[in-house]
Amino acid sequence: PLTRIREIVEICRMVWQRDEKLNHQGKKYQIPLPADQGTGLGKALKIINHPYRNEIPIALATLGEKSVEMTAEIADAWLPAFFMAEGADAVWGDALRAGNAKRDPGLPPLEIYAGGSVAVGQGLESYRDMARPNIALYVGGMGAKEKNFYNQVFRKYGYEDEAEEIQNLFLAGRKSAAEAAIPQSYLDATSLVGDEGFIRDRLQVYREAGVTSLSVAFLGTTTAERVKNCDALKNILAKI
Structure with missing residues (x-):
């Protein structure tokens, strides 16, 4: 799941940015498909539409320690289920701090919903x-x-x-x-x-x-x- 989450976030941002044709060769997702998969005719494409904004906030609804850490590292926002403010730091504080320590300084501060x-x-x-x-x-x-x-x-x-x-x-x-x-x-x-x-x-x-x-x-x-x-x-x- 962690690899899938990371790759999906990367793919979405590449699509929205439109800097170049989408070519993602990850462990879980390969876009376009390799020649030996599908029809064999896959090719890199760029989205035709021009998004109103090319930076669309991505919120991840994660709970596990490792997935919350990754959320703090790569996402724009964290959407926790059954959030109880009084116990949040004890449950997720270390994971959030570890993820924030690896966060790209080009990203805005992590939001919490x-x-x-x-x-x-x-x-x-x-x-x-x-x-x-x-x-x-x-x-x-x-x-x-x-x-x-x-x-x-x-x-x-x-x-x-x-x-x-x-x-x-x-x-x-x-x-x-x-x-x-x-x-x-x-x-x-x-x-x-x-x-x-x-x-x-x-x-x-x-x-x-x-x-x-x-x-x-x-x-x-x-x-x-x-x-x-x-x-x-x-x-x-x-x-x-």
Whole structure:
């Protein structure tokens, strides 16, 4: 996977730059195909279209230590899943620092996209529970039991016992119990659901953890309600 990630990023940037015809002979991808592959008629080409901009930001959604390190080295942005600001440095700090140390000085500083669900108002704490099914699915049932990367991240956050329980319950078919086993403290730390003061404090924690851009989902049963939450978050950000 690491070689594939690196080569795909290289290929995309070569295509967008249009400096020359695309010729990439990597370990995983060969463009054009060698003469003994395909029809044997492959040749290097340059994209006909002229992109509006030839430097399009590439965000990588990585979790593993080596892939996060590579993200910090070559990508424009990092899009981590289940990001908890309070535990981020313990889980990924070393990998991010190692990758940044190898980063091309010609690239801009690495951006980090994180956030969560957004609902602004009083008495909305129960909305945080809406994240339980998705978290239970990933922490409890994604991948092989011993190779569940989401479960491993949850453990590194300090929820070792909870991660074990969630996984055992989910794999036993007890999905509701797995959802109930997700710690409330994790839900509180990974959402922007609450009154203005709560959200403002969470945004400060995100900023201190290195988050540069918010990646959020606005809660609501109607478009109007979601737009209202979007406007409310925008107003909070304008005051910071």
